[in-house]
Amino acid sequence: xxxxxxxxxxxxxxxxxxxxxxxxxxxxxxxxxxxxxxxxxxxxxxxxxxxxxxxxxxxxxxxxxxxxxxxxxxxxxxxxxxxxxxxxxxxxxxxxxxxxxxxxxxxxxxxxx
Amino acid sequence: xxxxxxxxxxxxxxxxxxxxxxxxxxxxxxxxxxxxxxxxxxxxxxxxxxxxxxxxxxxxxxxxxxxxxxxxxxxxxxxxxxxxxxxxxxxxxxxxxxxxxxxxxxxxxxxxxxxx
Numbered sequence: 001x002x003x004x005x006x007x008x009x010x011x012x013x014x015x016x017x018x019x020x021x022x023x024x025x026x027x028x029x030x031x032x033x034x035x036x037x038x039x040x041x042x043x044x045x046x047x048x049x050x051x052x053x054x055x056x057x058x059x060x061x062x063x064x065x066x067x068x069x070x071x072x073x074x075x076x077x078x079x080x081x082x083x084x085x086x087x088x089x090x091x092x093x094x095x096x097x098x099x100x101x102x103x104x105x106x107x108x109x110x111x112x113x
Numbered sequence: 114x115x116x117x118x119x120x121x122x123x124x125x126x127x128x129x130x131x132x133x134x135x136x137x138x139x140x141x142x143x144x145x146x147x148x149x150x151x152x153x154x155x156x157x158x159x160x161x162x163x164x165x166x167x168x169x170x171x172x173x174x175x176x177x178x179x180x181x182x183x184x185x186x187x188x189x190x191x192x193x194x195x196x197x198x199x200x201x202x203x204x205x206x207x208x209x210x211x212x213x214x215x216x217x218x219x220x221x222x223x224x225x226x227x228x229x
Contacts, residue, residue, distance in 0.1 A: 056215070092217075
């Protein structure tokens with residue numbers, strides 16, 4: 001079992017650009033959630049995807065959008081990047097209707113310059 | 114809305130000493146509670162979870178945690194700390210609207226340093 005995999009591991013972008021991060025969930029999981037972890041902070045919930053729809057959303061602007069594919073993998077897109085978007089972006093997979101834990105990937109470190 | 118407070122930003126213990134990391138939560142219903150550990154630049158690894166039942170839960174790497182509803186706490190403990198336990202520890206509460214592991218709210222973390 002490969003667990004949750006994220007790509008790329010590191011990324012450097014310029015202010016105003018757009019970025020796409022990718023996540024493959026743990027085998028058997030149907031839900032993908034994205035979190036932003038700024039330096040020295042705990043992860044903050046961005047949104048959650050299940051059945052290819054956004055189900056819950058945290059307090060993030062519309063510049064943050066996502067997608068889930070039929071194979072349950074997911075993308076996080078961020079438009080018009082700001083310096084403050086620099087963070088570790090974590091993907092977590094889980095089962096939507098079961099009381100199980102979320103499994104996290106290793107994250108994508110995004111640096112905006 | 115749920116929230117999690119980890120009062121200790123940094124904790125230093127000697128190798129072999131006991132450890133307790135504090136976590137207080139705020140949530141209107143029965144919470145789903147988790148402790149995760151994060152090594153530098155890495156993702157989160159689940160140490161243990163509480164969903165229901167026995168309030169003392171055992172996890173990996175010799176960690177345990179006790180759910181105390183009256184105190185809204187879920188403190189993490191380990192009887193004897195190893196140098197490899199040095200990392201950042203996060204307490205989290207799950208919204209439980211759907212699955213327990215969905216939409217987690219994290220504390221700000223406790224950085225553990227182990228002195229040899």
